Amino acid sequence: MSLKADVQLDAKGLACPMPIVKTKKAMVGVNDGQILEVQATDKGSLADLKAWSESVGHQYIGTKEEDGVLLHYIRKSGDDKGIEKKFEQxxxxxxxxxxxxxxxxxxxxxxxxxxxxxxxxxxxxxxxxxxxxxxxxxxxxxxxxxxxxxxxxxxxxxxxxxxxxxxxxxxxxxxxxxxxxxxxxxx
Amino acid sequence: MSNKVAIIASNGGLFDAYKVFNIATAAAATEKEVAIFFTFEGLNLIHKQAVQQLPMPEGREHFAEGFAKANVPSIPELLEMAQEMGVKFIGCQMTMDVMGLSKEDFVDGIEVGGAVTFLEFAKDAAPTLTF
Structure with missing residues (x-):
């Protein structure tokens, strides 16, 4: 079962560094807080997308494998720690x-x-x-x-x-x- | 943390080109400012004609099949992508003089400079890589 994503990117069949390059480009069309699903077959993308997300400042959520395709889930600009919390209870x-x-x-x-x-x-x-x-x-x-x-x-x-x-x-x-x-x- | 990656490309084979352009495009995609200094045989990597047919290392020609199978982008494609993402190419003036080459022999958009041009960029870059 596929998880809900706001934007999907097909990077299947592409070798390094293309999944990263495509992800970077796709992120431009994703709003803050939305989820991008990256579909890739490059096994290196597992470690790479995680490292990329951390480096650039997005939230890497996780990866699942479906029929030989890796589905990576990334939330754009996941770092919202700086915002003031107002609810008192x-x-x-x-x-x-x-x-x-x-x-x-x-x-x-x-x-x-x-x-x-x-x-x-x-x-x-x-x-x-x-x-x-x-x-x-x-x-x-x-x-x-x-x-x-x-x-x-x-x-x-x-x-x-x-x-x-x-x-x-x-x-x-x-x-x-x-x-x-x-x-x-x-x- | 430094936001710059400085690369020296001093070899002109196909494998060298992949090492240089893969790291460069990956770094650019990770929002780094990237500059590559092309010197000696490294100039092949941005030479208009040479870049179209970079040689495999001798005895490694059979890797061609592997490249095709892994669906690895071609070097001219990677080069274009790197430029599109803002990677700065600096051709080494001294090597160009020695080889009798001018800026017109190279792909559009390169800068030409001496060692100091690169050093100025690289002084606060981390990492600096040599291929």
Missing amino acids: TIANEEVIDRAANGGMILDVREEAEYAFGHIEGSKSIPMGELEDRLDELDKDQEIYVICRTGTRSDLAARKLSEKGFAKVYNVIPGIGSWNGDLSKKI
Whole structure:
């Protein structure tokens, strides 16, 4: 099953350094925060795209292999740590599992591909961009712990939920990027 | 961290060309500022005619098949790509004088300069590579 990507790049059959060169060009057409899927058959692209993403400042999410084709997922300019967080009800990474066990829900607002490569077991995935249209999947009486990678998108999501009348909302700080527990890849 | 990669190309075979242009295009794609100083046989890599038929090392001619199979881009393609991505080509004036070549013998868009031109670029580059 292919994961949801905003832009797809076909770099199949190309040898080094072409997958990198093509990825660099394709990134121009990707907006901040969107996901690029790079399809490649060059085995070197696995290490190269990861190193490239780190060097240039994008978030390398992960790679899966499908019928001999490597599918690399990269999120553009993934570093949003500098943005100020405003939502006041927060909860620490360490506390969230225990709290959720008492009937709360962990809501993961990262992109589908990020969720697929590692999430807290039992958490629900609603990407930030879909949140407004999927509010009916959430329960206003339940405690909701909103999580993302660095706490920035979840801050935004928590504020949005609060505006919509969800009172028991918490932003999980710092988020999956600093998660010490187990992460599941099951979808 | 330095954002510059400086490359010296001093050999003129097909394999040399791949080493030079692969690293250069990969570095440019990683948003580095790249300059290549072409000197002695390295000038073949940007010579209008020579670059079209760079020699394989003797006894390695059978690699031609491997290049085709791996779908490796041709050197003229890589060269064009490198230029398109802003890689700076500097031809060595002294070597050109010795070989009786002028700027017109080379692909468009090159600069011609002496050792100091390259050294000035390379002084704060990391890495500096020689092929």
